[in-house]
Structures are given as C-alpha cells and as structure tokens.
Amino acid sequence: MGKKVTVLDGSERGDAELARIRDCLLGELASAGAEARVLDLCDLDLAYCCGCFGCWVKTPGACVVRDSGAEVAKAVIESKAALYLTRVTFGGYSSRLKRAVDRIICLGSPFFRKVGGEVHHEKRYDQYPNLIGVGLLPEPDEEAEAIFTALVGRNAINIGSVHHAAAVLNARMAPEEMRVSLREALARAGVAP
Amino acid sequence: MSGQSRALLLIGSGKPVHSNSESLGGYLLSGLARRGFDTRTVKIPHTLRAPGGAAAITEAVRQASMVVLATPLYWDSLPAAVVEAMEALAEDRRSRPPGNRQRMVAILNSGFPEARQSDTALAICRRFAKETGFEWAGGLAMGAGGAVAERPLDQAGRRVRHVARALDLAAEALARGESVPEAAVRLMAKPILPAWAFVLYGRWLWPRWARRFGAQKRLRDKPYAA
Numbered sequence: 140m141g142k143k144v145t146v147l148d149g150s151e152r153g154d155a156e157l158a159r160i161r162d163c164l165l166g167e168l169a170s171a172g173a174e175a176r177v178l179d180l181c182d183l184d185l186a187y188c189c190g191c192f193g194c195w196v197k198t199p200g201a202c203v204v205r206d207s208g209a210e211v212a213k214a215v216i217e218s219k220a221a222l223y224l225t226r227v228t229f230g231g232y233s234s235r236l237k238r239a240v241d242r243i244i245c246l247g248s249p250f251f252r253k254v255g256g257e258v259h260h261e262k263r264y265d266q267y268p269n270l271i272g273v274g275l276l277p278e279p280d281e282e283a284e285a286i287f288t289a290l291v292g293r294n295a296i297n298i299g300s301v302h303h304a305a306a307v308l309n310a311r312m313a314p315e316e317m318r319v320s321l322r323e324a325l326a327r328a329g330v331a332p
Numbered sequence: 333m334s335g336q337s338r339a340l341l342l343i344g345s346g347k348p349v350h351s352n353s354e355s356l357g358g359y360l361l362s363g364l365a366r367r368g369f370d371t372r373t374v375k376i377p378h379t380l381r382a383p384g385g386a387a388a389i390t391e392a393v394r395q396a397s398m399v400v401l402a403t404p405l406y407w408d409s410l411p412a413a414v415v416e417a418m419e420a421l422a423e424d425r426r427s428r429p430p431g432n433r434q435r436m437v438a439i440l441n442s443g444f445p446e447a448r449q450s451d452t453a454l455a456i457c458r459r460f461a462k463e464t465g466f467e468w469a470g471g472l473a474m475g476a477g478g479a480v481a482e483r484p485l486d487q488a489g490r491r492v493r494h495v496a497r498a499l500d501l502a503a504e505a506l507a508r509g510e511s512v513p514e515a516a517v518r519l520m521a522k523p524i525l526p527a528w529a530f531v532l533y534g535r536w537l538w539p540r541w542a543r544r545f546g547a548q549k550r551l552r553d554k555p556y557a558a
Contacts, residue, residue: 191347199553229457229463237407250538253531
C-alpha cells in the first residue's frame, strides 16, 4: 500500500480558493513522500446511492450501479489514507463530495460489531485508510468547524480508520497558516512525520 | 387553506418505491393534515434526477409554512441528494429571501440501533435551517429504522408503536406552533433492540437476504483486494 493517498476532490469547477488549497495539499503530500492520486469528482459519473443494499446482498463488496463508483471505492481501499476536500456545507460535506462518500458503503461488511459501545458494520478488508477531512469555510465559524470535525471523526469510526484528522480552514487564513494546519492534519493521520 | 398551514414533506431516501423515511414522514404529515394542514410530499432524489428538479423543490418549499425532512442516515450525515437540495435551497433563498415565517423539522432514521448516531446529521439540519432562515422546530431520530420495514407506520407492528406515539406528540406540538417536545425526542430514540441482539439479528438477516440472489456464500467477498 506504501503511502498512497487518495484525494476525493469535491471542488466545483472554477473554485479558485479550493484549488489553491489542493495545490498546497499536494505539495505537502509530496514533501511527506506520499503518492497522491486525485479524483476530480466533478469529472466523474456518480449516481446517488439509493440505499438498496445491493452492494451487500447481490454483488457483495461492489455497487450494483455501473458508473465511476467502483473507481472511487477501489482507490479508497487501496490507499494508506483517504483525503476528503470540500467546502464546509452546513457543517458537513458538499453534495459533490457526499455523492462519492455515499458510494463507498460497499467497503464495509453488512454484518455488525460493537465499537466503543455502539454498533457499526464489520470490516470487509484487512486494512482501511486513515481519514483526513479538509474543509473550507468563508470565515471562522466555531459551530460549523465543530460539526465538520465531529463528522470526520464519526466517518473514521465507520470506515474503520486507525487514525483520522480534520483541518477546517477559512478564507481569511494566511497561506502559511493554512499550510501549517494541513501539515498538522497529515501528521495526525499518520501520513506526514 | 392559508399559507400559514402548508406542510411539505421532503423525503431523502432514494429507494424506488417505499421507504422507512416515507413511512415516518408520512405518519407525521397525516397528523398535521388531521390538524388542518394542507400537505404535499416530494421525493428529493427522484425529483432531482428529472430536468428542472432543483427548481421544483425550491418552489415547493417556497409555498410551505412547514418543511418536514424525513431521511435516512448516510455516513453520519445526510444523503448526497438531500445536501444537493439544501444547496439549491440556500442559493434560492439568498437571491429571493422568503417573506413568510417557515419552520423546519427533521426526522432521521438510522440503520444502527442507537438513535444518537444521527446527532451529527441533525446538527447539519439545524445548521442548514439557521443559514437559510428557517425557524428550527426540532429533530427526531430513531435507531434500527429497518424495523419499520417500509410499511405504513400504523401497520408496522408493536415494536415501533412508541415511534408512532412520538410522532403524534410532535404533530400536536407543531400544529400548536410549538417545537417538537423533548418527550417526543426521547420516545423516538427509545432503543428497539439491545445492541447485542442487533448484532445477532444481523448474522441471521444478511445471509437470508443474500440467498434470494444466490450470494449468501459471498457476503465477505473482497472485490477490490490487492
């Protein structure tokens, strides 16, 4: 698996602010010796997950819909870390990113297990990627930051990540402040030293 | 019917015909209808797939005095289609702020037995309401939503009777112009099965379900393993 990092880029076309953050991220990943694979989600054909459970009971481990969902799921599970890049949207992920996230439910098993006093799905694979959520806000916003950070933490439990980190940036941050925040998140998620 | 009492049910489930979200939201909507509300239902994913779908949703919301979002929990948050509809609504409300009071209530159902697993999703709903000028009227979450079995709630059996009672309480309060009462939130969140029983139930359920497709021996397949 090496240090493969799959970046699910939830940017819309022409989003210059997120593009700058992505460039910064890719620079930090290269410095850390990670091999980044970026999936531009706006270029992929991704249907909504319809919650049919087909990926559990008809074609176990793979979605029944034949589109780019398989490419996303395969890239994520082959990675040391998955990195979600998004504008913070009502505290959560943008719909562009969420389409992709919804489609990796096939990576888990339908069976249940208890984790930290809660029921979650059993793992299907031996190893799962660590999870890094990078969100951009137009300005500092404690409530939205708290929701986003909690969401990344919850998703990490559900995907079976050993480590996870959230970096919530805002458009008022200086470039160096953003870079430090990203570097710290990569370190917390075990991607950078 | 005045514009003060129009309830719109937005369903977040993408299931083709019936869904647990529809059962739960439909039950609350019936309670509001009995109390004088004019009601309407829109399925978000189905509507968004059609040309002009986002505009149809924003227009339906514009005409409502109360929006009830009933949705499954996907990855600790809302399904992508629901977020997409929210983005469209936010954009619409930035350009044409609503002139009337509009309230919003959310009903989450999770496949896991603990209702608290929907807390982050409810926080997202609350945040959406705050950003877009809806008056937040409260959120209800149930665990083990599969117990509804996509049936009308009043035909879904004893195990979910408390869920119906919770939604009755919510409808009464909402019709009076109040928020969802804490008693309804607690009742809705009451566990249907203990966690250990839920885990065992899964071991029984999934192989039987997969047998219909001849996949019972492949449930642990790893199609993307290196």
